[in-house]
Amino acid sequence: MPEEIWKVVPGHERYEVSDAGNVRSAGRYDHLGKWREPRLMTKRRDKDGYLSVILAGKDMRVHRAVALTFLGPSLLPHVNHRNGIKSDNSLANLEWCSISDNVRHAIDTGLIVYGKDLNARRSKGWIQAEKSGFGLMLRGRQDLIAAGMNPSTVTSCLKGRRNTHRGFTITRVSPQNL
Known part of the structure; x- marks a missing residue:
């Protein structure tokens, strides 16, 4: 098994994170000049099921520490666990993503069951737009x-008030047919 690669957590120079998702205090000399060995930080599960550690008195989720350290800062706001396992914080399992990409991934992998989550009333599913053999x-x-579609006009098509929008026939697709 390859050895873990350790790097300093940006903004928390006294701590290091590994590509395997472990966090430790950096080796240092204390105020008396005595060498202190690196020590693994205790991970705990937060209210959302993610592993977090306390760095300099503040909570930090481990997956964010790994992403910031190894993938660098990103304009994308979320870190996605590719395999859907919140406790697997290895570098190979993490990627930056948008909010909508994160939700789609959760639906596609079954982490959010379509129609059964708290926002099921608002979850409308997929829409198919078809025009002379071309489909979206x-x-x-x-x-x-x-x-290039107007959401209000698409809603009118779905409710039967209009037949087409920009030449497309609009239909709702049930999740079982995907």
């Missing part, structure tokens, strides 16, 4: 806008 699968307002 869209989900959510941002996808509709990116495809």
Whole structure:
């Protein structure tokens, strides 16, 4: 098994994080000049199920520490666990992503069961837009806008008030048919 790679956590120079998702205090000399060996930090599970540690008196989620240290800062706000396991904070399992990418990944991997989560009333599912053999699968307002469609007009098509929008026939696709 390859040895862990340790790097200093940005903004927390007294702590190091490994590519395997472990966190330790950095080796240092104390105020008396005595050498203190690096010590693994105790990880605890927070209210959302993620592992966190206390660095300089503040909570920090381990997956964010690994991503900041090894992947660098990102404009994307979330860190996605590729395999969906919140306690697997290895570098190979983490990636920066947008909020919508994170939610889609959770739905696609079964972490959020379609129609059973707290926001099920708002979760409408996938929309299919078809035009002379060309089809689009869209989900959510941002996808509709990116495809050049007006979300209000698409809603009118889905409710039967209009037949088409920009030449596309709009239908809702159930999750079982994906």
